[in-house]
Every structure is written in C-alpha cells, then in structure tokens.
Amino acid sequence: MCGIFCLLSLSAARCAWSEAVHERLKRRGPDSSQDVTVGGTDACYRCLFSAHVLHMKGLLTPQPVQDHTGNVLVWNGEIFGGLPVMPEENDTAVVSQRLSSCDGPSDILSVLSTLRGPWAFVYHQKAGDYLWFGRDFLGRRSLLWTFDAEVNALTLTSVAARESGPTQSSWQEVPAVGVYRVDLKAVAEAGCVTFEVYPWAHGGRDLVSRNSPAVLESVPSGCTAVMNRSGLVLTSPVCPLNTSIPKLSDEEEIHPNSHSHVTDLEQLLASKENNDEVNRLTYVLSEAVRRRVQSLPFKVQDDSPSPDELASVAILFSGGLDSMILAALADRHIPAHQPIDLLNVAFKLQVPKKPKESARRPGKRQNKPTDCKGDGADPQTSSPFDVPDRITGKAGLGELRDLNPERRWNFVEIDVTKEELQKMRQERVCHLVHPLETVLDDSIGCAVWFAARGIGYVTGHGDPRPFTSSAKVVLTGIGADEQLAGYSRHRVRFTASGHEGLIQELEMELGRIPSRNLGRDDRVIGDHGKEARFPYLDEDVVSHLNSLPVWEKADLSLPRGVGEKLLLRLTAKRLGLGQSAVLPKRAMQFGSRIAKMEARHEKASDRCTRLLTE
Missing domain, CATH: 3.40.50.620 (HUPs)
Known part of the structure; x- marks a missing residue:
C-alpha cells in the first residue's frame, strides 16, 4: 500500500503543497518516500509526483517508478490475480513494466481490465504526453481530486487535509466509474483541464450513463469531463447482478418454530x-x-x-x-x-x-438500571x-x-x-x-x-x-x-x-x-x-x-x-x-x-x- 500524490500545474510558477498532506501520506507509507518532477522549465506544464510506500510484497520498490523511456507511475494497490506476479516480485514493478509496453489507450485499458485486487494509480505516459489516473471497479483504494483555479493546478492524492472553519471544501473523491486521461499538451494550450473518461462496462454497456450525475457533481470546479471519443471501455471484473424474480409470486411466509x-x-x-x-x-x-x-513480509527489529x-x-x-x-x-x-x-x-x-432526591415523585416507580x-x-x-x-x-x-x-x-x-x-x-x-x-x-x-x-x-x-x-x-x-x-x-x-x-x-x-x-x-x-x-x-x-x-x-x-x-x-x-x-x-x-x-x-x-x- 502507498500514499500517492500528483500535482499538475499549468502555470510557470511552482505550486507549494500542504505539509500536512505530506505528513499524512508518509504515515500511509513509512518504508520509502520519494518525489519526481516531470515537465521542466521549458514545458508549459509541470507534474510533481510523490509516493510513500508501505512494503507488502516482493522486493521493496521505491516510488514513483520512472522507466527507461521516462514514463512515471505512482501505484497504490495489490494484485491478487489477473497478472502473474511471482512471490519475489513487487506489484508496482510488474504494473510499471506492463504499462511501459503499451502504445495506445486500448493497450492500457487491457492491462487495467485484467487486474484483480484493489488499486488507485496516477501514470504519466510520456509518449503523447498523457496523464492517466483512476480507481479500481469497486473503489477499494482512496483517490481524491481538487482544482485550484487561482494557480491553475490539479491535485490528485490518497488523502487530503480538512481546512479550518466551516467553509465548503473543494476536495472530492474520484468516482470509481472508470479511468481518466488528461491530454497534457491540449490542456496546457487551453489553460483548463478536461478529463477523458474510459468507463467500466458490462458486455459493452458502460456504467457511466447511470452514474453520470455523480460523476458530474464530483468533477472539480474549473474542470470538464467528457466521454472518450473512441468509445473504448474497461471490462468489468465482476458479472452483472442476477435480477431474476421467483416464479411463485405468493410465497408462503415461514414462521419459526419454538426450536432455536x-x-x-x-x-x-x-x-x-x-x-x-x-x-x-x-x-x-x-x-x-x-x-x-x-x-506477507515481516520485519524483525533487533529488540x-x-x-x-x-x-x-x-x-x-x-x-x-x-x-x-x-x-x-x-x-x-x-x-x-x-x-x-x-x-x-x-x-x-x-x-x-x-x-436529585427532591425531584423524585413519592410513590413513583423508579426506572431499572440501564x-x-x-x-x-x-x-x-x-x-x-x-x-x-x-x-x-x-x-x-x-x-x-x-x-x-x-x-x-x-x-x-x-x-x-x-x-x-x-x-x-x-x-x-x-x-x-x-x-x-x-x-x-x-x-x-x-x-x-x-x-x-x-x-x-x-x-x-x-x-x-x-x-x-x-x-x-x-x-x-x-x-x-x-x-x-x-x-x-x-x-x-x-x-x-x-x-x-x-x-x-x-x-x-x-x-x-x-x-x-x-x-x-x-x-x-x-x-x-x-x-x-x-x-x-x-x-x-x-x-x-x-x-x-x-x-x-x-x-x-x-x-x-x-x-x-x-x-x-x-x-x-x-x-x-x-x-x-x-x-x-x-x-x-x-x-x-x-x-x-x-x-x-x-x-x-x-x-x-x-x-x-x-
């Protein structure tokens, strides 16, 4: 498990991020902490990635993971099936390797669709300059988002910090209806953030349509979410709910007997x-x-x-x-x-x-002890x-x-x-x-x-x-x-x-x-x-x-x-x-x-x- 964080800035100015959030992320992942920045001074955007690792499987793999082509992954998840992971291997390294071999969106969706287990991730795909992120089908790992219009910056994080006072917070949970892609070159030119949604689907029927109000309500103010134009979807890892009804409509009620x-x-x-x-x-x-x-790994201290x-x-x-x-x-x-x-x-x-004794009414029956x-x-x-x-x-x-x-x-x-x-x-x-x-x-x-x-x-x-x-x-x-x-x-x-x-x-x-x-x-x-x-x-x-x-x-x-x-x-x-x-x-x-x-x-x-x- 990890505490993951990504700050996407569309302005030249460096964006400061909360020390309180940083401390909470470190508590989630006490075994390794590291930051990576991509974009540089000449780019019209900058992405700061921060990851804090709780070592759970295989060799300890510090994050963010940056591969030989410059792709960057922060991963908070466990693979319990779908992709083969040897006992000595680390989930994060395996996912990074598989994503590195992907070309287009369909390849990335294919990898994510095979995963069994909880996950949330942010991935910078250098080829094409795309930022991918999302949560698993059931949303078993936290991922929050907010957009700060004053500094033109999008933040994705495992955990946030509540602001003091009764003011309405801008933080929302990323809806677990699919994964999202940001075209970094396009948003940098436009100066605003648009998310392409790649929804989970049962047999070709996407799950966003019935959840669209929740998705729209959760999109950070100043951002836009649109369905991907190619019509690509993630394959749901679970089958649809059986909605069959019993043939007998007038079912006899079963009354329990006196036995236990x-x-x-x-x-x-x-x-x-x-x-x-x-x-x-x-x-x-x-x-x-x-x-x-x-x-499970087990660390033994000297004492x-x-x-x-x-x-x-x-x-x-x-x-x-x-x-x-x-x-x-x-x-x-x-x-x-x-x-x-x-x-x-x-x-x-x-x-x-x-x-008090005087408050009791004479002759009134007192309540039994609770x-x-x-x-x-x-x-x-x-x-x-x-x-x-x-x-x-x-x-x-x-x-x-x-x-x-x-x-x-x-x-x-x-x-x-x-x-x-x-x-x-x-x-x-x-x-x-x-x-x-x-x-x-x-x-x-x-x-x-x-x-x-x-x-x-x-x-x-x-x-x-x-x-x-x-x-x-x-x-x-x-x-x-x-x-x-x-x-x-x-x-x-x-x-x-x-x-x-x-x-x-x-x-x-x-x-x-x-x-x-x-x-x-x-x-x-x-x-x-x-x-x-x-x-x-x-x-x-x-x-x-x-x-x-x-x-x-x-x-x-x-x-x-x-x-x-x-x-x-x-x-x-x-x-x-x-x-x-x-x-x-x-x-x-x-x-x-x-x-x-x-x-x-x-x-x-x-x-x-x-x-x-x-």
Whole structure:
C-alpha cells in the first residue's frame, strides 16, 4: 500500500503543497518516500509526483517508478490475480513494466481490465504526453481530486487535509466509474483541464450513463469531463447482478418454530441444494482470504520478539457473523504457530446522572438500571467498556478457541474514553474522513481508526497487559451486508416491494459502496501504516454472489438473525461456528457505543459539526 500524490500545474510558477498532506501520506507509507518532477522549465506544464510506500510484497520498490523511456507511475494497490506476479516480485514493478509496453489507450485499458485486487494509480505516459489516473471497479483504494483555479493546478492524492472553519471544501473523491486521461499538451494550450473518461462496462454497456450525475457533481470546479471519443471501455471484473424474480409470486411466509435458530440453519444446511451452494461460497471466500493473508513480509527489529510471536494479520472483530467467518477462514491459511490479532473497540459507557432526591415523585416507580443496550453502564457489568461488541467479541473468541485451541488468538481490548476520542478526532480522524462529513462518517471513521491502531490490552492467564498489534494487514468485513441483504432497510424494502424492490436496493448498495465506505476506510486504516483488505469484495466473491438469484442469498420471510445473509449464516455453520451464526446485524457505531458517547439526537445523514476543525 502507498500514499500517492500528483500535482499538475499549468502555470510557470511552482505550486507549494500542504505539509500536512505530506505528513499524512508518509504515515500511509513509512518504508520509502520519494518525489519526481516531470515537465521542466521549458514545458508549459509541470507534474510533481510523490509516493510513500508501505512494503507488502516482493522486493521493496521505491516510488514513483520512472522507466527507461521516462514514463512515471505512482501505484497504490495489490494484485491478487489477473497478472502473474511471482512471490519475489513487487506489484508496482510488474504494473510499471506492463504499462511501459503499451502504445495506445486500448493497450492500457487491457492491462487495467485484467487486474484483480484493489488499486488507485496516477501514470504519466510520456509518449503523447498523457496523464492517466483512476480507481479500481469497486473503489477499494482512496483517490481524491481538487482544482485550484487561482494557480491553475490539479491535485490528485490518497488523502487530503480538512481546512479550518466551516467553509465548503473543494476536495472530492474520484468516482470509481472508470479511468481518466488528461491530454497534457491540449490542456496546457487551453489553460483548463478536461478529463477523458474510459468507463467500466458490462458486455459493452458502460456504467457511466447511470452514474453520470455523480460523476458530474464530483468533477472539480474549473474542470470538464467528457466521454472518450473512441468509445473504448474497461471490462468489468465482476458479472452483472442476477435480477431474476421467483416464479411463485405468493410465497408462503415461514414462521419459526419454538426450536432455536441454530437448529433452523442446521435443517436448511441438510438439504442438498443448500449444501452445494454453501460449499461454493465457502470455497470462493476461503480463496479470497488466502490471497490476502499469505506471502506477507515481516520485519524483525533487533529488540523485537521473533516473527512467530507477532501477528502479521489482524481482523476488525466484533464477534458478529462477518468477522467470525473471516477469522475462521484466516485460521485455515495462516500457519498455526502464528497468532492472529482480533481488534475489538469499545467506547466508554456514560453513566447517567442520578436525579436529585427532591425531584423524585413519592410513590413513583423508579426506572431499572440501564443495561449495556441502553445509554449507561449496568452496575452488574465489570467494566464501563462492556459494550455489546465487547460481549459478543468475547463469546466469539470462545468459539474460535474451540475451533483451534492451538492458535494464539490475541483478543485486543481497545478502550476509548470521550477525552481521547475528541482529541484524536481533531488531530487525525477529521482529516482522514474528509471530504465525507456526516454523523455516520464520524462514528464509523473514529471507531475504525481506533480499532486499526491496535493499541489496547490482552488477557492471558493473568491480569490484562498492554498490547500493540504488529499486524500490517487488517481484514474488514465490509461488503457482506451490501451483497447479502444484511441491513434492516433491506427487510423494509422487501416487505414493501418484494424481491424486485430488494434487488434494486442491493444493486444500489454495491454501486455506492466506493463513495460511501471504501475510500474513507482506506484512508482511516492507512493512517497507521497498515493496509485494509476486503475479502467480501474480492472480484470472485462479488461475481459469485452477483450470479446467484436473490432468494438463494437471503430469505427475508425468515426471522431476524436467520433470514438476512442466510447463505452466509449457513456457511458459518459449515465452518463449525455456533451462536455467532445467528447474531442479528448490529452496526459498528451501536455495537461499540460510539453513537451513545456524545450528541444523541442526530440522524446518521446529518452533517457532523464535530468534524469541523478549529
């Protein structure tokens, strides 16, 4: 993973760039930093490239990479398929070599279309003087853009900095609808920037048309985006969503019996059809996890423990269905002598103020103490950090120990106070979440930032001891709910509009996940010099789930905790998991209790004033 940056200046004057942005880019890539400038004093444009590398595979390859013909590449990505990459090779070097052999646009699009894995890049193609940039089909790596009309300069970067005060920022996320090309000679002559768009396409049908409003809204002020005149497209790495509807329109609702939900899943798993489908999903998910946890470099310092004592992989862990499956599959592919870090974040429960004795009405029944599902700490709990995700996390840890008692599972209890939350939000998180700014972005961004930092406590045979996760790879379960109808809004839509409405909702979910979630999470996790990896958004997993009719993925006529993500729950049972297979969905902001820590009368979509810098 890397922090990448490109400043395209169309004026003779040198453009200064923010030291704050530079520092955030260096935190993303602590292993190597380097700048390269192309254009020179005689050119009518200048491009400053800056790259900061987190070494993850093969030989350390400093960036920007400049080949023998003068092409320049900054690359923030991982190749998990499509292009052959040997264990000793580095992804960046392989991509640079392939791009160097390209002549026209169709060659470059062919290379990018073959890649499997997350990526964002900026590439100066010297022949013809073109600047290419973009993000992968699912937008799993961050790339932001802005244009400064005063100095006539375009900036592309992995991470930006939020300006102080309530002023509207000009930063936007580059839409993940294709890749973009700038004709540098033409824009230098015109004095303004035009992007040619090369869209992703399913079977020749480009995906820009349905997303054109979002693209146009995100184009920096002073710039223009146009479809490329040649009609060239990128081939989508995933198949289209199966939109078939069940033949029987009046489906009989299934009412659960008095037996447990686990028994329901076992009965469903016993049928051959479900059995085969579970086997197929288990295989593709297992392969997705394998590609993301193997062949990782590990640096050993003179004063550090041996590699066998430190984890290379961590999981954002709530003990819920999605993270439990990732842990169970990672257990298959990580050597048994290596630990796995389970990162569990909790925000301190606020104890409600006791009413004054005089304010109590005589004879009125007093409320019972609030349990961990409410606003305050239950007096019976042992800690103000016993939030729902901490409780289910510990239960999940027990299930994993039953699966593999030989593995050392480091359950990292990451406790966050209100004071530390407010301090780190202002210093770090508000800039990383930017340009997103809702209450939900604040809650998720802060929770993920503290979790990924991995500083907390682990409890072994004695008292809790301080612990800092050594893992550079952080697995996250995002993508499961969006594809398998895991949110409560999916059930609402199904109740109102049946399978047709549910399919439309799922199609929308996957289409907006780059702009709603993935760029933000990449920026937040990358701030610790760690790499976010998304197994549920592996191209093979997405294609497999897209190919299935919706009723094989979820059955929302079944009760909560069974019907949503039904196929994934059956997979959990196949993997040997127990109660975690039937836990209902609980959003991270509620499970960690960050949503209860500060303002409590907000909507998730409200603009969050706490993200404003002072």
